Amino acid sequence: MPTFVRTDKCKGCMECVRICPSDIMHIDPEQGRAYNIEPAMCWECFACVKACPEAAIEVRGYADFAPLGHSVQPTRTPDKIEWKIRMRNGDQKEFTFPIRTTPWGSIRAPQEGASPSAEARSGELLSFEPDYLAVEALPTLPRRPTTA
Amino acid sequence: MSEPGAEPVTHEVDCDLLIIGGGFAGCGAAFEARYWGRDLKVVVAEKAAIERSGAVAQGLSAINCYMGMRWNENQPEDFVRYVRNDLMGLSREDLVYDIARHVDSTVHLFEEWGLPIFTDPQTGRYVREGRWQIMIHGESYKPIIAEATRKSVDEVHERIMVTHLLPAADDPHRVAGAVGFSVRDGSFYVFRAKAVIVAASGASHIYRPRSAGEGAGRTWYPPWASGSAYALLIQMGAEMTQMENRLVVTRFKDGYGPVGAWFLLLKAIATNAAGESYETSRLPELRERVGAYADAKPMPTCLRNHLMLQEILAGRGPILLHTERVLDTPEKESIGWEDFLNMTIGQAVTWASQGIEPKSVPSELILSEPYVMGSHAVCAGAWTSGPGDLSEAEYRWGYNRMTTVAGLFGAGDTVGGSAHKFSSGSYTEGRLAAKAAVAFLRDHPDPVPVRAADVEGFRRKIFAPREHWEVEGPQVTAGTVHPEVLFPDQGLTRLEKIMDEYGGGVSANYSTSRNLLERGLGHLAALRHDMSRLGARDLHQLQRGWELDHRLWTAEAVLRHTLFREETRWPGYYYRADFPHVDDARWKCFVNSTYAPATGEWQVFTRPYRALF
Ligand SMILES: Cc1cc2nc3c(=O)[nH]c(=O)nc-3n(C[C@H](O)[C@H](O)[C@H](O)COP(=O)(O)OP(=O)(O)OC[C@H]3O[C@@H](n4cnc5c(N)ncnc54)[C@H](O)[C@@H]3O)c2cc1C
Ligand code: SF4
Ligand code: SF4
Numbered sequence: 001m002p003t004f005v006r007t008d009k010c011k012g013c014m015e016c017v018r019i020c021p022s023d024i025m026h027i028d029p030e031q032g033r034a035y036n037i038e039p040a041m042c043w044e045c046f047a048c049v050k051a052c053p054e055a056a057i058e059v060r061g062y063a064d065f066a067p068l069g070h071s072v073q074p075t076r077t078p079d080k081i082e083w084k085i086r087m088r089n090g091d092q093k094e095f096t097f098p099i100r101t102t103p104w105g106s107i108r109a110p111q112e113g114a115s116p117s118a119e120a121r122s123g124e125l126l127s128f129e130p131d132y133l134a135v136e137a138l139p140t141l142p143r144r145p146t147t148a
Numbered sequence: 149m150s151e152p153g154a155e156p157v158t159h160e161v162d163c164d165l166l167i168i169g170g171g172f173a174g175c176g177a178a179f180e181a182r183y184w185g186r187d188l189k190v191v192v193a194e195k196a197a198i199e200r201s202g203a204v205a206q207g208l209s210a211i212n213c214y215m216g217m218r219w220n221e222n223q224p225e226d227f228v229r230y231v232r233n234d235l236m237g238l239s240r241e242d243l244v245y246d247i248a249r250h251v252d253s254t255v256h257l258f259e260e261w262g263l264p265i266f267t268d269p270q271t272g273r274y275v276r277e278g279r280w281q282i283m284i285h286g287e288s289y290k291p292i293i294a295e296a297t298r299k300s301v302d303e304v305h306e307r308i309m310v311t312h313l314l315p316a317a318d319d320p321h322r323v324a325g326a327v328g329f330s331v332r333d334g335s336f337y338v339f340r341a342k343a344v345i346v347a348a349s350g351a352s353h354i355y356r357p358r359s360a361g362e363g364a365g366r367t368w369y370p371p372w373a374s375g376s377a378y379a380l381l382i383q384m385g386a387e388m389t390q391m392e393n394r395l396v397v398t399r400f401k402d403g404y405g406p407v408g409a410w411f412l413l414l415k416a417i418a419t420n421a422a423g424e425s426y427e428t429s430r431l432p433e434l435r436e437r438v439g440a441y442a443d444a445k446p447m448p449t450c451l452r453n454h455l456m457l458q459e460i461l462a463g464r465g466p467i468l469l470h471t472e473r474v475l476d477t478p479e480k481e482s483i484g485w486e487d488f489l490n491m492t493i494g495q496a497v498t499w500a501s502q503g504i505e506p507k508s509v510p511s512e513l514i515l516s517e518p519y520v521m522g523s524h525a526v527c528a529g530a531w532t533s534g535p536g537d538l539s540e541a542e543y544r545w546g547y548n549r550m551t552t553v554a555g556l557f558g559a560g561d562t563v564g565g566s567a568h569k570f571s572s573g574s575y576t577e578g579r580l581a582a583k584a585a586v587a588f589l590r591d592h593p594d595p596v597p598v599r600a601a602d603v604e605g606f607r608r609k610i611f612a613p614r615e616h617w618e619v620e621g622p623q624v625t626a627g628t629v630h631p632e633v634l635f636p637d638q639g640l641t642r643l644e645k646i647m648d649e650y651g652g653g654v655s656a657n658y659s660t661s662r663n664l665l666e667r668g669l670g671h672l673a674a675l676r677h678d679m680s681r682l683g684a685r686d687l688h689q690l691q692r693g694w695e696l697d698h699r700l701w702t703a704e705a706v707l708r709h710t711l712f713r714e715e716t717r718w719p720g721y722y723y724r725a726d727f728p729h730v731d732d733a734r735w736k737c738f739v740n741s742t743y744a745p746a747t748g749e750w751q752v753f754t755r756p757y758r759a760l761f
Contacts, residue, residue: 002365021196021205022365022372023307023331023688037688042365043372044494047200059497062363065402066501072493081287083489085496088503097486099288102262107292109299110183121587124537126579127183132253134218139249141225141538141761 002042002059003049005034009056016048016057025057050076078104156611157335161305163191164589165582166341168310168326168380170194171202172571173523173560174347175297176254176578177585182300185586190301193328193339195309195691196372198294202349203370204571207287209490210408211265212570214255214282215248219273224248227280228760231568233444236717237736238390239527240565241760242534242543246580247566247573254576255282261292278412280568287490293575307331309691310376312606313344313384313556317597320745323384323556324596327606331691334614336607342596343555343585347578350521350528350561351375351702354394355653356644357517359402366494368397368404369519374695375702377529377562378520382701382743386551387531389564389740389755391702392709394518395526396453396658396721400469401512402502405495407469409487414474418456418513420464430455437719438730449525453515453720457657468510475507517654518722520702522561523574526721528706529564531740531755532557535580540758547588549581552742555588555596557581565738613693617683633683636692639675643699646671651707652722659723665711672704704750705741712752713739 003025005016010033016025017034024038025048034057036042049057058073060066071086079100085093110127130138165181167174170192181190194201215222227248228241259265266275266283274282298304310328317324325340352369365371382388398407410416420426427447434442434451441448456467475481484506488495498504504511522529530551534543549557559581560574569577620632628635647653650668652660660668679697684690715731716724738755 002362019197019200021201021370023196023691026688039362040364041371043205043370044366044497045200045206045370046493047205051200059493061494061497061501062359062361062366064359064361064363066363066498067503068501070497070500072489072497072500074489076287081489083485083496085485085500087500087505091505093485095482095485095489097287097490098264098285100262100292101264105295107261107296107299109296110179111186111300115186116184121184121590124535126250126253126576126583127180128257129250129253132256133250134252134256139217139224141245143538143540 002039002044002062003036003057004060006056006058007031007033009054010034011054013053015051015053019047019051021045021047046074050074156329158607159335159337161191161303161337161339162189163302163339163341164188164343165190165585166326166339166344167192168344168346169202169348169376170198170294170297170304171347171349171560172204172293172574173562173578174345175293176575177345177347177559177582178297178300180579180582181586184583185589188586188589191339191341192297192301192304193308193310193326193337194304194306195331197306198297198304199291202290203373204290205370206493207289207490208284208571209286209487210277210281210283211255211572212281212408213247213251213568213573214274214280215252216274217252222279225761230280234448234525235527235567236441236448236450236730237732238717238738238757239567240534240543242539243532243563243566244568245538245760246535246548247569247576250580251572251576254572254579258292261296263289263292277409281408281412283413285490289571305337308337309694310348310380311610311694313380314340314598314602315384317599319554321385322554322596324598326380327603327610329610329690331687334687336610338603340595340598342592343557343588345557345559345578345581345585346377346380346562347559348376348380348562349373350377350519350523351699352519353640353644354520354647354699354703354706355517355651356648356655358514358654363402366402366404368399368516369521373521374698375520376698377558378705379698379701381530381551381556381558381562382705383745384553384556385742385745386553386556387740387742388705389529389531389738390709391520391528391705391741392713392739393526393528393718394520394706394721395524396518397516398453398456398513399516400495401514403492403495403498404516405488405492407513409483410469410471414480414484416470416474418467418469420459421466421468422464426459426464427452427455430458437728441730450718450720456513457515457720461657467513469513470510471506472508472510481507518652518658520706522564522566523569525567527565527567529562530558531565532563538760542756543758548584549577550584550588555592557585610694613682613684613690616681617685620683630683632681634678634681635683636689636696639678639682639696640699642675643696643703646675647703651703651710658721659725660710661724661726662711665707669704669707672700672707676700708741708750708752709739
């Protein structure tokens with residue numbers, strides 16, 4: 001059922017509940033642990049899997065077309081993500097990819113720096129343009145006369 | 149969670165600018181609104197959590213819209229020509245040009261923020277996947293832009309399902325905010341705003357998906373894309389365009405992994421089961437159907453779909469993508485897997501479970517069920533005003549990206565007529581809308597009064613499915629079968645069946661006709677009637693109920709537009725079997741519509757297409 005949760009690992013911290021875009025990771029009131037309440041609305045997006053601090057959530061491919069006996073599991077750190085894949089025949093694959101080149105929290109807020117001028121407000125340029133376009137001027141076209 | 153029977157708590161949020169949806173377009177709007185409107189109160193209302201909400205929840209492996217003007221790779225005119233071609237002639241070229249000329253600055257901001265973009269060490273340029281696409285290590289694409297959003301706005305209200313826009317007390321054509329509810333604690337939210345940007349999603353699950361059981365979640369566009377972008381606007385009376393221009397995508401079968409990197413970067417080819425290329429051999433028959441569009445280069449997305457469909461119908465499927473011929477080095481194998489691990493992990497799960505080694509065997513391709521959206525190779529959505537310096541008078545009524553409702557702006561999937569925006573273009577359009585909205589706010593600084601009766605009416609309406617269940621539920625023993633209650637999942641199944649069978653879904657090979665569409669509209673009307681008996685056992689079901697309501701509005705617009713356009717403009721997206729050809733003489737124009745909230749009547753009409761150059 002796309003995501004499932006290992007009983008021995010889940011601590012009921014609600015991180016998966018907070019993050020799931022489909023609102024389908026809920027806490028089972030009897031067990032105090034998370035589970036997927038609506039597998040047919042799970043996108044296998046892995047947002048909950050990546051967010052779980054206990055690595056308690058895994059994915060079992062959709063029953064309609066995914067035979068059993070496989071696994072795809074990530075470990076995400078601040079600058080990279082590692083994937084471990086187990087194919088149906090037991091073969092293993094591992095891949096690691098970067099996810100960010102700057103420290104988390106380092107983005108410059110748009111209100112840092114001087115306020116835009118009145119002239120900039122009425123023109124077509126967006127924030128930090130034309131500098132961030134890396135060309136001299138914003139392209140435009142002569143307006144065509146209105147056709148009847 | 150509010151106790152059964154208890155009145156939900158009301159939260160009132162007053163702000164200058166309300167942004168509905170913190171996806172790509174909404175995050176772009178948040179950033180830009182703060183840059184120009186330092187003193188304004190800017191608020192985001194989002195139904196999930198912005199670090200992983202919307203179509204980019206998993207991440208992406210490419211930025212599909214980047215000009216590269218600094219290296220003179222492309223100019224905005226080149227992009228307009230490409231989009232004109234791909235949309236079989238019909239797009240709002242002023243809007244398309246506007247995205248193209250600004251999109252590079254968005255991508256350069258993303259790079260500065262820390263998004264890893266593939267760069268060629270020799271030339272220093274971004275690595276191109278195709279003419280418009282660049283490759284990224286995009287697992288954290290959404291968390292990165294969410295960080296910028298959190299730094300930009302005053303408040304982000306999460307897990308708020310926005311259900312309706314609020315009209316001004318004295319002017320139904322002026323927006324004054326929005327209402328919704330918290331999916332977490334069941335409280336009622338009233339946002340009062342002087343301007344609103346709708347950046348809520350396009351729609352999946354309008355049409356029955358190919359996988360109907362547990363795999364129904366594996367749609368190409370995410371299952372949480374519920375068409376709020378369209379439903380919110382339609383009910384305010386905003387003019388809509390191209391709602392018939394719905395998207396069918398060529399994807400890896402079952403896992404729905406995108407094919408872009410495979411065709412463009414890895415140069416894989418697709419053949420029929422016998423190993424034959426079929427696109428050239430089918431050209432003569434295509435010319436007969438669509439005329440000169442058949443020879444457009446590159447071939448429009450819908451026509452490539454069409455050729456694949458014809459090949460499958462002729463019994464020469466399955467169509468195979470020959471991954472095994474191109475993954476000849478470990479680097480390429482890694483690129484192939486990363487493409488999916490970064491944006492469609494379900495495809496990697498499908499390969500692992502079905503034992504498919506892409507470097508050894510080809511994979512099946514298939515055409516997806518249809519989706520309704522405005523940011524990909526289609527452009528359904530709101531009819532909006534264009535940029536001040538280049539739009540003609542009939543495409544411009546004041547503020548860039550403002551809809552026909554005063555103070556109501558759109559961006560991303562919300563805005564019609566401007567296809568091929570993708571992630572970077574949607575973010576850019578959010579920026580454009582926000583700059584214009586800030587200008588609107590300077591011209592209209594006064595609070596906009598709302599009618600208390602309107603707010604109260606919405607409150608009753610929103611929670612009615614909870615109350616209905618509380619009253620009716622106990623009349624029947626356990627189970628889900630009840631003569632007076634429709635549950636959201638049951639209504640969704642019905643909607644999908646109607647759209648699939650009458651509106652040209654996969655079971656009908658994307659084909660429909662006047663008679664089918666009229667019957668389909670009749671069935672939708674009956675479903676609309678049953679919505680007054682919607683039941684929700686809990687807040688999660690209440691969200692699903694309102695998502696169903698939004699999908700139903702979207703579906704109705706799609707059928708009405710499809711009925712009105714008496715031609716087959718985009719074969720491969722859908723067919724009007726009773727008008728099978730492209731008919732430029734009558735239909736090289738936009739099909740637009742408005743719904744009048746006061747009378748409940750729809751009007752469907754045409755607007756002229758004007759080439760930008
Ligand atoms: C599988 C896949 C692959 C793709 N590949 C690429 C690619 O390689 N490159 C590329 O550039 N683009 C790609 N795209 C396209 C890109 O993701 C979209 O074009 C873009 O995200 C659209 O932006 P948006 O803001 O309109 O919608 P979204 O990003 O989906 O944001 C909509 C937001 O609105 C919120 N919302 C919806 N309804 C409500 C409501 N009622 N109340 C409150 N909030 C609501 C949602 O939760 C979401 O946060 C891909 C998309 C998919 C699905
Ligand atoms: S995030 Fe992990 S540990 Fe926390 S509730 Fe979810 S499954 Fe349990
Ligand atoms: S994989 Fe995505 S959709 Fe499925 S439960 Fe996890 S977060 Fe939700």
